[in-house]
Amino acid sequence: MLMKVLVVDDTNTDRLLLKLHLTKLDYEVIEASNGQEAIDQFMAHSQDLDLILMDVQMPKMNGFEAVKAIREIQEIKKQEWLPIIFLSASAEESDVEEGILVGGDDYLIKPISQKVLSAKMLAMQRIADMRRRLAESILVLEELASTDHLTGVANRRAFEVMLEREMTFTRQYGKPLACAIFDLDKFKAVNDTFGHDAGDAVLVDIVERIKSILGESGIIGRLGGEEFGIILPNICEEDAPSAFERYRCIVEEKPVIHKGRNISITTSIGVASFKGGREQKQTLLKRADEALYEAKDTGRNKVIYHQ
Numbered sequence: 001m002l003m004k005v006l007v008v009d010d011t012n013t014d015r016l017l018l019k020l021h022l023t024k025l026d027y028e029v030i031e032a033s034n035g036q037e038a039i040d041q042f043m044a045h046s047q048d049l050d051l052i053l054m055d056v057q058m059p060k061m062n063g064f065e066a067v068k069a070i071r072e073i074q075e076i077k078k079q080e081w082l083p084i085i086f087l088s089a090s091a092e093e094s095d096v097e098e099g100i101l102v103g104g105d106d107y108l109i110k111p112i113s114q115k116v117l118s119a120k121m122l123a124m125q126r127i128a129d130m131r132r133r134l135a136e137s138i139l140v141l142e143e144l145a146s147t148d149h150l151t152g153v154a155n156r157r158a159f160e161v162m163l164e165r166e167m168t169f170t171r172q173y174g175k176p177l178a179c180a181i182f183d184l185d186k187f188k189a190v191n192d193t194f195g196h197d198a199g200d201a202v203l204v205d206i207v208e209r210i211k212s213i214l215g216e217s218g219i220i221g222r223l224g225g226e227e228f229g230i231i232l233p234n235i236c237e238e239d240a241p242s243a244f245e246r247y248r249c250i251v252e253e254k255p256v257i258h259k260g261r262n263i264s265i266t267t268s269i270g271v272a273s274f275k276g277g278r279e280q281k282q283t284l285l286k287r288a289d290e291a292l293y294e295a296k297d298t299g300r301n302k303v304i305y306h307q
Ligand SMILES: Nc1nc2c(ncn2[C@@H]2O[C@H](COP(=O)(O)OP(=O)(O)OP(=O)(O)O)[C@@H](O)[C@H]2O)c(=O)[nH]1
Pocket: 150, 183, 184, 185, 186, 187, 188, 189, 191, 195, 196, 197, 198, 199, 200, 203, 224, 225, 226, 296, 300
């Protein structure tokens, strides 16, 4: 991939020379002739900029001030690391020290040979690649840590985070939500009769059915075993029971077919609504759980709604 480099230098010939070197090495070059212009160019290209080569002594704003400002912007915007190398005629130790302290990653003394420059560029590219791979791995790990591996939906931890977020939204905007816990009925018998694989297939199939009617704002998560949570944001008390009746029906309406065998299954659903106020997610979940218990206790395959 072509690396994009911002070259900042107030001396036209220095800048041109650098540009020539870098273009030969196959880098794409953008330019700035002082610290303020460097910040402007950084802002305009921050999405795809790979490296900054920054002169120190410049009119208007010097290189140290510009880098300090750029690092502050990056911090505020939580941007990816961007290597910055100072290029300066001053070999003063205190300047080298200051360059690194304000946020530079290296400090080279002019005149710089093409060989040294390309070697330094390679080193920065290597670090940038490593950081990119690390960032990608973190994303994958975060995804794994919040997903149920069997069904692919949110796990309990991620579900609770989303519930918290939706409850905050309800408190702010007054739009009520309904939170349900559903639990497959006599699921142990499915495992005992058809085997654990078949039980797994039932869980996956039922989750797919639920997702097919969940709509864009609905949320499903696996709370554990054969127990799942559903959040329907922005639903009023009158509409909640019939909405969840649809979920009960879609589980019951046809058997799951696994290896040619029909597996009939039903579900019990406990629902609790939240209209705002100080109630916390654990209490809301507890109310939904109590409603679920009542559904199980009074015959299963039904929806019990607690306002
Ligand atoms: N196949 C499969 N079974 C699971 C999984 N997680 C939990 N189970 C099984 O789910 C069953 C739950 O059984 P119980 O808690 O007794 O409940 P039930 O048989 O569904 O009965 P009720 O909930 O009272 O209607 C247990 O046999 C667990 O082994 C899973 O990921 N895959």
